[in-house]
Amino acid sequence: MGQVCAMYGVPGTMAKPRINTMKELSETIGVSRPTLSRYFRDPSAVRPSTSKKIQERLSEVDYVYNFLTTRQNRKSTELIGVIVPSYKDLFFASLIESIEQSARDLGYTIITQSSNGDTGVEANAVRKLRSMSVDGAIVAPIGVGADHDAFAAASEDFPLVFVDSRPVRSMLVADFVGTDNTQSIGAIVEYLCRTGDPPVFLGMPHLNANAEEREHAYRAKMLELNHDAKAIEPAVAGGSWEFEAFGYAVMDDCFGRREFTNSTILCANDRIAIGAIRAANKHGLFSRGGIAGGGLRIAGHDDHPLSQYMFPALTTVAQDVEGIADAAIQLLAQRARGGRSTETVEVFLNAAMMPRESA
Amino acid sequence: MGQVCAMYGVPGTMAKPRINTMKELSETIGVSRPTLSRYFRDPSAVRPSTSKKIQERLSEVDYVYNFLTTRQNRKSTELIGVIVPSYKDLFFASLIESIEQSARDLGYTIITQSSNGDTGVEANAVRKLRSMSVDGAIVAPIGVGADHDAFAAASEDFPLVFVDSRPVRSMLVADFVGTDNTQSIGAIVEYLCRTGDPPVFLGMPHLNANAEEREHAYRAKMLELNHDAKAIEPAVAGGSWEFEAFGYAVMDDCFGRREFTNSTILCANDRIAIGAIRAANKHGLFSRGGIAGGGLRIAGHDDHPLSQYMFPALTTVAQDVEGIADAAIQLLAQRARGGRSTETVEVFLNAAMMPRESA
């Protein structure tokens, strides 16, 4: 205690007496341990006068309940696992932030892990969640090559909801919450066709289901609008999650050959579009005036937080990240409360057009 | 079991028999529970033949040890808490990714939380780490208005190492790992002076210690090089962590008044620089040629993952994120092993010049 003051040197700061166990606390506070236990679980579960008394004494001491131990015997740990392919992707970062927010509101604690785009790491992360007895998990899957057994085993233990992209076919049937690619891609294709040349499509590396789904949605919408669909064939390998580098490399190559320099290019996501814009700027395709000078237009998908700071500002469709996070948490909470036996749920949210400068 | 196959529909997938407790496992595997316990702690702590036997049988069953329970009685939980102000900042995202990596290598599990730039949330996060009995915590502090008591109490329980920015003065004495702002800012100021006009400084909102430190380092270096230091006075309030918006607003305002349009501007971090570049582009200050046309130059600090995709590509200094993460984890591991009593350690790493197009 004296140490504290000496160490922090802030006058007036008096360290409260440290209490380590609930038993100890019950003695210094003057109520029985079971009553305390009930209080912590739900303050209104004890008589108001008792509740008030505990609350007051509690503020005078330094006691933190043991998280690990309390979770050990409860039927519910109130832990929710989250697995994303990468932290260094602002879309996932936004998602995690929203998930943490929604979870906090419901009293859940989030355990976040990155799979680093590696199926082995992803499987280990799932296993760790199992060993932590989480009440549920939200997974933005890698997709290709996922460890089926790990997920299957996990889904025996707790509800699993996939977000962002659906697990590849035949993996397992599980809940899903994400953007309706048909709607989102449809909206931006419609916008692009209405405001200029019909777009060609620059896909993303086939790392997850969105790659296929978005290209498919693009083709469908183009067909509906009576335009020829055309996807740019990447001249570079795209096996990694470095989307900007991918978009840049592919378009730098095209523009170098003077291909697509006057086209409208719809990219499968904003990160690819950011790379493509960089390539376009390098080749001077956007240099006249602030807005697109020639016929070149580039559009994206997601509404990445930095898209509006690109030059030109990226026209895109905004995924409802908060909506996805909230729906996922709600779904898990519901399942955890007993709804395990219901049918698989798939929630598709709409995305909103964000017309800006680039298209 | 039959359920599994039916549910996942993958032929050939046989669910392994599920084992729930270690006692149960010891029976089906044919060794005593204490021996198993020792094996899980360190496979080489048992006789090779026993180790091999356990390993083999283990692969035939589905057993995951109970994470919560195992941590309960160990002297060490092998949990490390991480608190950052925001996930939606690629610098912190990179940091978390590196920390998770380094931690994994040493067998630690990371508990990440975002303080959302809110001191109340930050204090709660610290409290939660206390209740989880973490072995240590890595905190990128908010700085202003931090809850002293929460940190003081926490540092009584486990070693705390601050990263990125030092806690504001008089908060508490604790370990720190981060970039040597004097070196990093010095390097880029030197570079800028050598290659063009001496820079003016666009600071960051005073949310943490880096704000002051970097401006101070800038002034010191300018003095050393016999140049007049000058900081841009933000015409807008900058109380949030939306750095791009801040940089954009401040410079849009300046450029609108035709101020600093031919200057060299050193931004306190890349996110501010990204906003500033956007403003410059909006005002057509970068439009001639691919590279800076007029005299305007903009530089940043950090080497944000997207800096190279800006147009023009941002000249900056790269923080050694991996080095910071690794040093922080190492420091914590060392403290956890008993080095609690040693003196406070401050590790300053160097940053590397990343000359690109913008300056």
Added chain:
DNA sequence: GTCATATTTTTACGCGCGTCAAAATCATGA
């Protein structure tokens, strides 16, 4: 085959708290 040493098994207790049942105490209204 024998003995000293290395491992494993037995046995038992503890961690901090959830939880249950029975006994004791409190609150309230007649």
Added chain:
DNA sequence: TCATGATTTTGACGCGCGTAAAAATATGAC
């Protein structure tokens, strides 16, 4: 003041595993 339902206290057991000590067994050199 007493009855009675609501709360709290007592006392006790369990969770899954860490861990320590003593007894039993396996290993390896001779």
